[in-house]
Amino acid sequence: VDLARAKGVRAALTDALREGVRTGRLAPGTRLPPSRSFAADLGVARNTVAEAYGELVAEGWLTARQGSGTRVAPGAPGAPGTVTRTPRPASAVGSAPGPAAGETPHHRMTGAPDVSGFPRAAWLSAARRALAAAPNEAFGYGDPRGRPELRTALAGYLARARGVRADPERIVVCAGFVQGLMLLARALAADGATAMAVESYGLRPHRELITGAGLRTVPLPVDEHGARTGDLDGLGGVGAVLLTPAHQFPTGVPLHPDRRAAAVAWASGMGGLVLEDDYDGEFRYDRQPVGALQGLDPDRVVHLGTASKSLAPALRLGWMVLPEHLVERVVRVRGVAERQSGALDQLTLAEFIAAGSYDRHVRGMRMRYRRRRDQLVTALAEQAPRARVTGIAAGLHAVLRFPPGAGAAVLRRAERWERGMAVEGLDAYRYADPSDEDRDALVVGYGGPPEHAFAGALEALCATVREALAEIP
Amino acid sequence: VDLARAKGVRAALTDALREGVRTGRLAPGTRLPPSRSFAADLGVARNTVAEAYGELVAEGWLTARQGSGTRVAPGAPGAPGTVTRTPRPASAVGSAPGPAAGETPHHRMTGAPDVSGFPRAAWLSAARRALAAAPNEAFGYGDPRGRPELRTALAGYLARARGVRADPERIVVCAGFVQGLMLLARALAADGATAMAVESYGLRPHRELITGAGLRTVPLPVDEHGARTGDLDGLGGVGAVLLTPAHQFPTGVPLHPDRRAAAVAWASGMGGLVLEDDYDGEFRYDRQPVGALQGLDPDRVVHLGTASKSLAPALRLGWMVLPEHLVERVVRVRGVAERQSGALDQLTLAEFIAAGSYDRHVRGMRMRYRRRRDQLVTALAEQAPRARVTGIAAGLHAVLRFPPGAGAAVLRRAERWERGMAVEGLDAYRYADPSDEDRDALVVGYGGPPEHAFAGALEALCATVREALAEIP
Numbered sequence: 053v054d055l056a057r058a059k060g061v062r063a064a065l066t067d068a069l070r071e072g073v074r075t076g077r078l079a080p081g082t083r084l085p086p087s088r089s090f091a092a093d094l095g096v097a098r099n100t101v102a103e104a105y106g107e108l109v110a111e112g113w114l115t116a117r118q119g120s121g122t123r124v125a126p127g128a129p130g131a132p133g134t135v136t137r138t139p140r141p142a143s144a145v146g147s148a149p150g151p152a153a154g155e156t157p158h159h160r161m162t163g164a165p166d167v168s169g170f171p172r173a174a175w176l177s178a179a180r181r182a183l184a185a186a187p188n189e190a191f192g193y194g195d196p197r198g199r200p201e202l203r204t205a206l207a208g209y210l211a212r213a214r215g216v217r218a219d220p221e222r223i224v225v226c227a228g229f230v231q232g233l234m235l236l237a238r239a240l241a242a243d244g245a246t247a248m249a250v251e252s253y254g255l256r257p258h259r260e261l262i263t264g265a266g267l268r269t270v271p272l273p274v275d276e277h278g279a280r281t282g283d284l285d286g287l288g289g290v291g292a293v294l295l296t297p298a299h300q301f302p303t304g305v306p307l308h309p310d311r312r313a314a315a316v317a318w319a320s321g322m323g324g325l326v327l328e329d330d331y332d333g334e335f336r337y338d339r340q341p342v343g344a345l346q347g348l349d350p351d352r353v354v355h356l357g358t359a360s361k362s363l364a365p366a367l368r369l370g371w372m373v374l375p376e377h378l379v380e381r382v383v384r385v386r387g388v389a390e391r392q393s394g395a396l397d398q399l400t401l402a403e404f405i406a407a408g409s410y411d412r413h414v415r416g417m418r419m420r421y422r423r424r425r426d427q428l429v430t431a432l433a434e435q436a437p438r439a440r441v442t443g444i445a446a447g448l449h450a451v452l453r454f455p456p457g458a459g460a461a462v463l464r465r466a467e468r469w470e471r472g473m474a475v476e477g478l479d480a481y482r483y484a485d486p487s488d489e490d491r492d493a494l495v496v497g498y499g500g501p502p503e504h505a506f507a508g509a510l511e512a513l514c515a516t517v518r519e520a521l522a523e524i525p
Numbered sequence: 526v527d528l529a530r531a532k533g534v535r536a537a538l539t540d541a542l543r544e545g546v547r548t549g550r551l552a553p554g555t556r557l558p559p560s561r562s563f564a565a566d567l568g569v570a571r572n573t574v575a576e577a578y579g580e581l582v583a584e585g586w587l588t589a590r591q592g593s594g595t596r597v598a599p600g601a602p603g604a605p606g607t608v609t610r611t612p613r614p615a616s617a618v619g620s621a622p623g624p625a626a627g628e629t630p631h632h633r634m635t636g637a638p639d640v641s642g643f644p645r646a647a648w649l650s651a652a653r654r655a656l657a658a659a660p661n662e663a664f665g666y667g668d669p670r671g672r673p674e675l676r677t678a679l680a681g682y683l684a685r686a687r688g689v690r691a692d693p694e695r696i697v698v699c700a701g702f703v704q705g706l707m708l709l710a711r712a713l714a715a716d717g718a719t720a721m722a723v724e725s726y727g728l729r730p731h732r733e734l735i736t737g738a739g740l741r742t743v744p745l746p747v748d749e750h751g752a753r754t755g756d757l758d759g760l761g762g763v764g765a766v767l768l769t770p771a772h773q774f775p776t777g778v779p780l781h782p783d784r785r786a787a788a789v790a791w792a793s794g795m796g797g798l799v800l801e802d803d804y805d806g807e808f809r810y811d812r813q814p815v816g817a818l819q820g821l822d823p824d825r826v827v828h829l830g831t832a833s834k835s836l837a838p839a840l841r842l843g844w845m846v847l848p849e850h851l852v853e854r855v856v857r858v859r860g861v862a863e864r865q866s867g868a869l870d871q872l873t874l875a876e877f878i879a880a881g882s883y884d885r886h887v888r889g890m891r892m893r894y895r896r897r898r899d900q901l902v903t904a905l906a907e908q909a910p911r912a913r914v915t916g917i918a919a920g921l922h923a924v925l926r927f928p929p930g931a932g933a934a935v936l937r938r939a940e941r942w943e944r945g946m947a948v949e950g951l952d953a954y955r956y957a958d959p960s961d962e963d964r965d966a967l968v969v970g971y972g973g974p975p976e977h978a979f980a981g982a983l984e985a986l987c988a989t990v991r992e993a994l995a996e997i998p
Contacts, residue, residue, distance in 0.1 A: 191640035366868035395839035
């Protein structure tokens with residue numbers, strides 16, 4: 053008990069002295085009282101003071117020199133010329149500045165899922181089973197491809213749900229689609245590739261990432277049948293192409309069977325690589341899902357999937373199904389800094405898939421998004437028949453096409469929304485030279501709002517569209 | 526029910542056809558029977574066959590041309606010249622090749638913690654509370670610095686346990702020390718820095734990472750008082766220094782108070798930066814922990830911590846406490862690909878710290894490691910008095926110093942161990958020009974073995990050392 057008390061006293065004393073130095077009350081060079089007399093003043097044991105001094109000397113706050121006593125160190129933080137920064141008040145904690153400059157807040161992202169649907173209870177019980185079953189080695193540094201439990205579960209799921217020919221040995225778990233794309237672009241660049249073709253509509257950050265990895269991007273035109281993969285043969289120096297075959301992002305068309313075949317034929321003919329971004333292949337409404345392109349040629353197509361749409365972006369879990377010759381190269385490019393995603397979430401997702409919870413959850417969310425899509429189409433047809441809704445066979449977004457001038461008018465008004473759906477001009481996704489038609493088309497993300505807020509968000513959209521159309525002759 | 530049955534039949538049919546094409550039984554160009562007659566043969570509805578054909582056409586397995594019927598597509602996977610890869614048998618799944626080339630398996634890493642001590646039950650209950658309390662937005666794309674709950678919990682813990690002056694606004698959560706180092710090196714390089722000083726003993730992968738980020742490394746000699754930070758002034762062009770002040774890795778000396786002061790004085794005098802790798806600052810045995818260097822000058826010292834030693838490497842969680850002016854720059858360098866660690870683990874760790882479980886766990890593991898260290902020292906003193914044990918005031922490893930020639934003899938024998946402690950020559954950590962003395966010093970990691978295996982591992986070490994010493998005159 054005495055020892056505990058002494059420790060408490062010493063801690064209080066060191067804190068007080070640190071604080072004194074920090075605030076400048078104890079200026080650098082100030083001589084502190086000898087431990088014996090200071091202890092007497094404080095009514096504590098001499099050792100307690102001596103130990104506190106020793107600790108602060110070890111930490112560099114104080115100096116102790118024979119003959120000169122204990123002094124505040126010359127370089128200590130309160131020294132003149134050093135700006136003493138007081139921590140922000142606690143109330144500011146948590147009011148983080150949100151996304152960094154240039155990033156879009158979640159409710160403004162046109163591909164955002166409804167994270168209020170995250171299956172918390174089922175996830176927790178999968179975590180319980182995963183923690184109970186995990187071998188000790190799962191807590192150490194693991195296989196750079198990710199946990200074998202998850203790769204095995206994914207191989208089964210992807211074969212069944214997406215027609216992917218997935219061998220667990222050729223799956224690499226990553227922190228989401230974007231990390232996967234980065235690793236692939238770097239691996240290709242390291243192998244001497246110089247350019248990657250991208251769809252002429254797509255996400256600018258993806259293109260920037262490819263450029264950042266050292267590859268030129270070359271646009272591949274997108275029309276009503278998807279990307280014109282037949283044009284690939286004419287693109288000089290292009291060794292890879294990034295496609296969204298199931299549901300072109302953001303125009304929403306599925307890649308035509310002939311175009312699928314052409315992509316694979318190009319890759320196999322010239323030794324190229326197709327990167328299949330299967331971001332929302334699970335959310336198809338009109339019929340059976342379009343199978344993954346990868347199934348056509350697993351040696352030429354990389355299948356990239358993510359839990360960001362189906363579960364939550366915050367999990368930071370995605371996966372790549374790779375041709376065998378790419379596995380080692382991607383792992384090597386990844387290096388030690390990004391060697392794996394957190395193992396506990398990986399084990400939990402493996403359990404979640406194995407228990408059928410993933411299928412159940414995807415089914416439930418598919419119904420939810422489909423209902424929203426139907427309501428969106430119906431409401432616009434009733435309230436704004438001049439707006440044409442396209443790209444709606446799948447996914448979490450639609451493209452609304454307006455008469456000339458109306459697109460910009462809707463956008464101007466939508467900017468004032470506090471919450472609601474994500475709305476952006478199609479021109480923002482254009483590789484280059486957006487047309488007037490692009491400017492009058494809006495990408496509307498209906499996935500993002502939580503379920504209880506969807507009706508209000510839809511109402512706000514319709515009202516905005518009505519007002520904007522009223523301006524247009 | 527009929528619909529469900531039809532769906533099941535269709536699925537079975539598409540699977541069988543895909544399998545036929547895959548294995549080459551259905552060669553490219555093969556004409557399939559018309560849906561009507563095929564349906565009659567199979568005794569199913571014609572629509573079921575037509576839909577199966579349609580699906581496979583959409584996926585590119587088959588082609589359907591007016592007048593030519595339905596055929597296996599020319600580019601389909603079974604085509605001649607395409608190597609059909611059969612998945613490895615299920616028994617191979619999970620027998621992953623382990624760490625990639627050049628990586629060290631966990632039980633051979635000298636800094637490895639005992640992951641069998643992972644607090645599964647306490648972690649699960651923290652996860653339960655975290656999942657229950659998390660706002661919906663926690664499941665979306667979050668603050669690139671990490672969850673505010675965790676940054677707040679860390680700020681409190683680091684101030685209390687390590688004397689870090691930690692404002693949650695200046696903490697960036699990352700995937701471990703190595704990722705933090707990479708981000709800092711990239712941020713410095715982007716800012717025009719050209720070189721970073723490193724301790725003359727340390728981990729080669731860290732040096733390679735710095736070089737990979739575009740900075741030259743310059744060695745700073747390490748002696749019995751730690752790194753000679755007084756020499757920093759003489760190193761031209763060096764804008765930053767990476768130090769392990771609490772417990773030099775791997776020699777094990779704490780940085781002398783004068784050296785601590787000199788590092789901070791150098792940084793403040795020339796506008797440089799000190800990177801404090803506090804990898805095992807919590808596992809100090811001889812007295813109160815040495816406070817973090819960062820406390821001396823939070824504007825010049827970056828404090829880097831990790832859950833890899835204290836909890837488990839598999840969590841992939843670390844943190845940086847940054848000077849204010851570096852926060853935005855590090856976030857920018859991180860970019861979208863590595864924007865954050867998994868939010869659920871972050872929320873769970875925040876709960877785990879707030880509930881006092883982290884302190885409790887660290888205390889328990891500190892006792893465990895201390896006991897091992899004591900047993901190691903005692904056993905070697907008894908069985909191999911010619912081996913000198915150093916660097917043992919803290920951490921999960923020790924340095925054993927041997928008479929000339931004995932170090933190599935121990936290493937040769939230890940290579941045959943299947944499991945046991947991690948053992949490596951000190952020369953492997955040397956920046957350049959290892960001395961004979963380095964070759965006769967071994968870094969022994971006693972943290973790695975699970976508790977039940979420690980006694981055996983210690984016995985193996987002692988027997989190996991005895992045998993090796995018996996060879997030496």
